[in-house]
Amino acid sequence: MGCLSRIGCAVVLVAGAAAGYWLYGDRLPSVLSRAASGAADKVTDAAVRTSERLDSQEGARIAAEEEARRRAAREARDKELGWVTVNADNPVVPKGNPLAPLRRKSGPAYVSLTAAQVAGFLAPLLKQLPPSASTAQLALDGDQLLVRTSVSLSDFTGQTAIGSVLGKALVGEDTLFLAGPLEPVRPGLAQFQIRELRLKGIDVPTRVIPGIVRSLRAAAGQNAKGERAARPAVDSADSAGRGADGVALNALPVPLPSTVSDVRVVNGKLTLYRATSPATRKQ
Incomplete structure (x- = not known):
């Protein structure tokens, strides 16, 4: 009886899945596409935010280095001019x-x-x-x-x-x-x-x-x-x-x-x- 019971459950599940596919199968590709697209967008957004954060930090570092170089050049120039x-x-x-x-x-x-x-x-x-x-x-x-x-x-x-x-x-x-x-x-x-x-x-x-x-x-x-x-x-x-x-x-x-x-x-x-x-x- 236990085996027959398990077989019966499987038949019911397969039948339900077939019925669901028959009813909503035409929507399944778009649903899967939206799910995949949403996941991709989330990954892209996370990557962009990480890149922007790195770019911001790198930009600040580069700007600070450029300002330090300009200041050093001005000081060297002032010393050369002999104000x-x-x-x-x-x-x-x-x-x-x-x-x-x-x-x-x-x-x-x-x-x-x-x-x-x-x-x-x-x-x-x-x-x-x-x-x-x-x-x-x-x-x-x-x-x-x-x-x-x-x-x-x-x-x-x-x-x-x-x-x-x-x-x-x-x-x-x-x-x-x-x-x-x-x-x-x-x-x-x-x-x-x-x-x-x-x-x-x-x-x-x-x-x-x-x-x-x-x-x-x-x-x-x-x-x-x-x-x-x-x-x-x-x-x-x-x-x-x-x-x-x-x-x-x-x-x-x-x-x-x-x-x-x-x-x-x-x-x-x-x-x-x-x-x-x-x-x-x-x-």
């Missing part, structure tokens, strides 16, 4: 007078000096920077003078030129970076022509620089005491883009000693050429 700190009220005084050879009758036609030797000579530039720039660093690179200083961004409040680039969030402090050549204008005057200006990590467009320089010079003139003559008008420009004083609209004036007729940055040094006027020969 010199200058204080407008207490400029660096080099040992001896680097311009003394130009005063001698039999002296050389020019002298080439390092940033450390001419830091005091360039100190007047600081008086034309924003009021918060009490100190600055200078360097000579190729044919350019580099200037960087920490400034209060509030010094630029109300300047439409800088506002058009940086917006209205002028709060806190940041580094102001200037770069460009030194060029003669006339006897007794040179200009620092600003071709690069960076603030808040943003390179200011070239066409905006003259407006910022104009504001700097105007502020310097207002802050100067009894030095109105040293601040020529900068509101008008001739066809060559120079102000009434002959200084370019994107430049800051640099007074020259009477012994110097010309000045250039050449090969990372400041070259000052001897004046040949009668006044100079009498010195």
Whole structure:
């Protein structure tokens, strides 16, 4: 009886399966397909999440390594340039007078000096920077003078030129970076022509620089005491883009000693050429 009972159960199961297949067999492929697809999707999703997590971790690591390399490159570059700190009220005084050879009758036609030797000579530039720039660093690179200083961004409040680039969030402090050549204008005057200006990590467009320089010079003139003559008008420009004083609209004036007729940055040094006027020969 036990055997017959087991055979009977098997027959019932087979019959039930056959009936089920007859009733729902047409749906079975799609059901199996959906089940397989769902399982595959779950496996794919898990793989994607794992890949994204690994990519995120790898991306963060790569970004950190790139930033470390950039920082190391900047530090190496800064060391190579040899930045010199200058204080407008207490400029660096080099040992001896680097311009003394130009005063001698039999002296050389020019002298080439390092940033450390001419830091005091360039100190007047600081008086034309924003009021918060009490100190600055200078360097000579190729044919350019580099200037960087920490400034209060509030010094630029109300300047439409800088506002058009940086917006209205002028709060806190940041580094102001200037770069460009030194060029003669006339006897007794040179200009620092600003071709690069960076603030808040943003390179200011070239066409905006003259407006910022104009504001700097105007502020310097207002802050100067009894030095109105040293601040020529900068509101008008001739066809060559120079102000009434002959200084370019994107430049800051640099007074020259009477012994110097010309000045250039050449090969990372400041070259000052001897004046040949009668006044100079009498010195």
